[in-house]
Amino acid sequence: MTNQTGEERAAAERPATEEGPGKLERVIAGQVRHYRTTNGLSSAELAARTGLSKAMISKIETASTSCSLTTLQRLADGLKIPVTALFRGADTDRDATFTKSGQGSLTVRSGTQHGHEYRVLGTLKGRTDALEPTLVTLTDASDVFPLFQHPGTEFIYMLSGRMVYGHGAYEYTMEAGDSLLLDGEGPHGPLELLDLPIRFLAIAAK
Numbered sequence: 001m002t003n004q005t006g007e008e009r010a011a012a013e014r015p016a017t018e019e020g021p022g023k024l025e026r027v028i029a030g031q032v033r034h035y036r037t038t039n040g041l042s043s044a045e046l047a048a049r050t051g052l053s054k055a056m057i058s059k060i061e062t063a064s065t066s067c068s069l070t071t072l073q074r075l076a077d078g079l080k081i082p083v084t085a086l087f088r089g090a091d092t093d094r095d096a097t098f099t100k101s102g103q104g105s106l107t108v109r110s111g112t113q114h115g116h117e118y119r120v121l122g123t124l125k126g127r128t129d130a131l132e133p134t135l136v137t138l139t140d141a142s143d144v145f146p147l148f149q150h151p152g153t154e155f156i157y158m159l160s161g162r163m164v165y166g167h168g169a170y171e172y173t174m175e176a177g178d179s180l181l182l183d184g185e186g187p188h189g190p191l192e193l194l195d196l197p198i199r200f201l202a203i204a205a206k
Contacts, residue, residue, distance in 0.1 A: 022063075027090040028072070029063040035079040036061075049078035104135065116146070131205050138163070138190065138198040147189040152206040154188070156180045161198030166191040174200070 036046050043061070047054045051074060059065040060075070067075070076083040104119040117137040124130040138161070147166070156165065162175040168186040172178075173194070182188055184204060 022066075024087075024090055025063040025066055027088075028067060028086050029061050031086045031088060032057075032075055032079070033061045035081055035085070039079060041079075046075075046078055050074040116140070129205070131203050134202045134204070136198075136200050136202055138193055139196060141193045141196060145190050145192075147187045148184075149187050150184040150204060150206055152184045152204060154182050154184045154205070155203045156182070157201045157203075159199040159201060161193075161200075162195035163190050163198050163200075164192040164194065165189070 032046075036043070041049070043054050043057045046052075047057050050057075052071065056065075056071075060067060060071075072083055072086055076086060099121045104121045117139070119135045119137070121133040121135055123132065156174070156179060158174045158176050158178045160176050162173070165172050165174050165180060165188070167180070167182045167188040171191060172180055174180065175195070184206070190198075
């Protein structure tokens, strides 16, 4: 019978959960197996490197046991990776918004009825620090030029057309490829539309 260390005996008596392996155990199992095979190591070779038994390596890779911090450090040292690499993918349930080309929610703002279209490309719910990306399309050289003010910063990237964009007392002539990073507290917005149609991406961080 293979001799077990006190740590391994404790782990053997500590199954992941009564219902089966938990998410964290499955993540660690996958990462250990991934890095072991990537390094061309057999279970026996990894066991020799870490001072753990081959049976223990098998339990870890099948998510049959919960690893102690000491065991995780041994595994990381044996695989020559940072300990944090063993948890990669554990925290994946995060909010995201995917928007296909031509989609996104239209918002009504000053100037919307005058050839100004504002299409919000995505939002993250419940986040006070979330970015707000908006695709702005200007198709009518009207005299309605809404100015905006808001907390935080805003990044503007020109996609097509040419315009004069104002921020506070300053004016910037912008064309495709130009960008402008500004303080949102200063009044800002298009001042003169020079070459229609104009499309630019406005990303506000509030």
